[in-house]
Amino acid sequence: MSNEKKGILYLIPSLLGDSPLENSLPSYNIEIIRSIDEFIVEDIRSARRFLIKAKIEKPIDALTFHLYNEHSKNVDINTIVQGLMNGKNVGLISEAGCPSIADPGAEIIQFAHRNNIRVIPLVGPSSILLALISSGLNGQNFAFNGYLPKKEPDRIKVLRQLETLVWQKNQTQLFIETPYRNDALLKDILNACKDETLLCVASDITLPTEFIKTQSIRQWKSNKQSFNDHPAVFLLGKSAY
């Protein structure tokens, strides 16, 4: 099957907060964004705000937006990708950061592969990747676990399982939480994990208030900090020394 008459699905990273465009995005992305007039977005308001910040030249009302997020399970993907199938280039935009890491964009991308639509990823900020490289924890072997269970006993159990993987496989464990619950998660981590395990908290990545710190659970216990309402990535790992 040829894909000559089909469009390209561009994966367009957005900003992680109110950071300057030129700090987080290559100028090529802006060129691509300006060449497109159809978008599949996780959230229409934030996508419009992002495109305005990118100084898209067309009037924003002349653009087509297809909403696709966790509430879109009943939406027929075929209607969303009609433009792509008919030869239009379409941009997939996540609410923050890279599409399809922690949002349902993956389904759109699988559809593209199944239909021989070319997928081109653009470079941009990923809080998970930036947290990982800044942590100093093992980057040769790592796992991202998304959100942990909400209930404390289940969460403590999962945290201990992840800590076991850290020590047995030297596999760095990453996870996230809804920002207003960050301190409750931190409390559980300090309760569940061994004093010698290393914890990195990376919050407000790429923003002026960026904070990234790796230290042992023992050190975190003696130096309490609050991360509530600041988007953060949490990482467990062990010392390279």
Add this chain to the structure above:
Amino acid sequence: MSNEKKGILYLIPSLLGDSPLENSLPSYNIEIIRSIDEFIVEDIRSARRFLIKAKIEKPIDALTFHLYNEHSKNVDINTIVQGLMNGKNVGLISEAGCPSIADPGAEIIQFAHRNNIRVIPLVGPSSILLALISSGLNGQNFAFNGYLPKKEPDRIKVLRQLETLVWQKNQTQLFIETPYRNDALLKDILNACKDETLLCVASDITLPTEFIKTQSIRQWKSNKQSFNDHPAVFLLGKSAY
């Protein structure tokens, strides 16, 4: 301990190959690169080539380079970070892509955290992240496994273990290989895995020859392709449908 008199450790992503700077790096990175004259690098030749491409304004011979790579196990980190400890901003540059993902830079970063040196990650291309988002495979739960064992029986065994994690936990499994051995790895994957498992091969990411394809093992078997000598990321996953 205050870090007022210490420098900042900037994590500076380099290009994934001979791609234009403006496709892969925010312009802010170039500003930062030009403001620094001391670098810790995985490979001096490729770092110099990268800095020349970034049109660094100082004469390249006026810059200080500290070599730190997998052959540097006996190097005293204290000598490498002396500038940082004395208040100089220093850039950490990997041979390709983001520092500390598949290189020993992580030890330098851990040293920084232990000594209250601020670590600031710059945005840039990561073949692992770009492969993951383009694959359409589960991005809410994934693991990067680095290189698999070299010997075929061990490798087949590990591939089956990874495939089990795909099906049991819906955890996408990523791994890499030295480019001239890519076809041997692909052959082992096709032998080890079930027909219904999805495999993504993402090669030459960000380059004009970029190729990214997700399809079932069955489809890969009926449509053989060669990836030797093209840097590639391999991903196993399952369908979102």
